[in-house]
Each structure stands twice: as structure tokens, then as C-alpha cells.
Amino acid sequence: MNWLALALMVSLGTPEAVHREALADLNAGRYAEADKLCREALAGFEAVYGTDTLEVALVLKDLAEAYRGEGNLANAEKAAQRSLAIVEKTLGAEDANAALGRDQLGEIYFEAHRYLEADRMLRAALLIAERTLGPEHPHLATILNDLAAVDYAENRYTEAETLYRRALAIRETALGPNHPHVAVIRHNLAELERARGGQPAVLAFNR
Numbered sequence: 001m002n003w004l005a006l007a008l009m010v011s012l013g014t015p016e017a018v019h020r021e022a023l024a025d026l027n028a029g030r031y032a033e034a035d036k037l038c039r040e041a042l043a044g045f046e047a048v049y050g051t052d053t054l055e056v057a058l059v060l061k062d063l064a065e066a067y068r069g070e071g072n073l074a075n076a077e078k079a080a081q082r083s084l085a086i087v088e089k090t091l092g093a094e095d096a097n098a099a100l101g102r103d104q105l106g107e108i109y110f111e112a113h114r115y116l117e118a119d120r121m122l123r124a125a126l127l128i129a130e131r132t133l134g135p136e137h138p139h140l141a142t143i144l145n146d147l148a149a150v151d152y153a154e155n156r157y158t159e160a161e162t163l164y165r166r167a168l169a170i171r172e173t174a175l176g177p178n179h180p181h182v183a184v185i186r187h188n189l190a191e192l193e194r195a196r197g198g199q200p201a202v203l204a205f206n207r
Contacts, residue, residue: 015044019059026062031069038063057086057101064104073112080105096139099128103143107205110146115153122147138181141170145185149203152188157196164189 022037038059045055060083067076084101091097102125109118122143129140148163168185175182184204191203 015041015048015055015059018044019062022059022062022066026066026069029069031066034066035063035070038066052086052089054086054090057083057090060086061101061104064108068108068111073108076108077105077112080108094128094132096129096132099125099132099143100139102128103139103146106143106150107146110150110153113153115150119147119150119154122150136170136173138171138174141167141174141181141185144170145188146205148188149205152192152195152203157192160192161189164192 018037019041022034022041025031025034025037042056042059042063045053045059049055060079064076064079064083067073067079080101084098084105087095087097087101102121106118106122106125109115109121126140126143126147129137129143133140144163144167148160148167151157151160151163164185168182168189171179171182171185187204
């Protein structure tokens with residue numbers, strides 16, 4: 001261990017401990033605090049393990065979520081892209097974790113109203129997830145929900161409904177009919193019907 005790594009661990013606590021604090025803030029919606037702690041954890045992991053490890057990729061993924069919560073989509077995109085690049089280099093572009101990284105980037109593009117990029121990224125994530133996780137995995141439902149949102153935004157309501165109903169079936173089987181993540185899909189289906197009737201709709205996501 002080099003002196004820089006030791007100094008960081010003494011001053012900040014271990015990177016793992018700092019990261020755990022960041023996750024607690026992230027889950028509580030304290031995005032500014034999570035942003036700060038993720039960056040501290042990132043510096044610690046880089047000093048201890050190097051710049052291109054899976055530990056670094058995981059913190060970058062969480063940092064991207066903190067940036068999203070703050071509305072800083074440009075920095076969220078950079079963090080998510082770097083995280084995905086590390087995952088693909090370490091585990092391969094067809095690994096399930098690469099699908100999850102692509103899903104995160106797709107969500108960021110969607111929030112930035114870059115629907116064509118979001119569509120491409122999410123469809124690639126879906127193909128990888130179907131091959132690596134199988135057709136009934138809960139993570140697949142998350143990707144389907146996100147891709148349906150893109151179809152909705154592009155007024156492809158029939159395609160969006162098909163994706164939502166597939167996501168709903170997966171989540172009901174995996175989680176049961178009363179789980180909050182099932183309620184998200186039911187909400188989106190209801191909002192889709194509102195949109196078809198010419199009323200404003202607000203979609204929901206799982207992060």
C-alpha cells in the first residue's frame with residue numbers, strides 16, 4: 001500500500017465505510033451528501049486498488065445516481081460511461097453487469113430527452129439481459145419499464161403497453177402482486193391510458 005492510500009484511509013476512513021455512508025444518503029434522497037461521499041470513496045478506492053477496478057466501477061455507478069438526483073445529468077453521464085467502460089473491460093461487454101450499466105445510461109439519456117440514444121442503449125441492455133439473466137429476472141423488468149418509457153415519449157403507445165405488461169408479469173411472478181415495484185408498473189400502465197385519452201401523464205421509475 002502506498003503512502004497516499006494510507007493517508008486517505010486515515011483521513012477519510014476506509015473507502016468501503018465511506019461508500020456505505022454514501023449509499024445510506026443516496027437511499028434517503030440526500031443527493032448532495034451522497035455526491036460528496038461517493039467522490040471521497042472513489043478517491044480512496046483508486047488510491048488503494050487502482051483506477052480501473054470493479055470497486056471503482058461500483059462507486060462510479062452510485063456517483064452517477066447522486067448526480068442524477070441533483071439534476072446534474074452531464075456529470076451523471078460521465079460517471080456512468082466510465083463505470084460501464086470498466087465493467088466491459090473487466091467482465092466483458094456481454095456480462096449481465098454491462099446490461100445494468102447500459103440501463104443506467106439509458107435512463108440518463110431519457111431524462112435528458114435524448115430518446116434515440118436512450119432507445120439504442122436500452123435495447124442493447126435488453127438483449128444482453130435476456131441472454132445472461134433469462135426472461136423472468138426482475139432486472140429485466142426494470143429495463144423493460146425504462147424502454148417502455150422511451151416508446152411512450154415517442155408516442156408509440158402500443159409498443160409501450162406491450163413492454164409494460166411484460167414487465168408487470170415478471171415482477172408479479174418474482175415479487176408478488178403487492179410489492180412496491182409492481183405498483184410502479186401498474187402506475188405506468190394507468191398513466192399510459194391517461195395519455196391515450198389526451199390527459200397529461202407522469203411515469204415512475206425504479207432506481
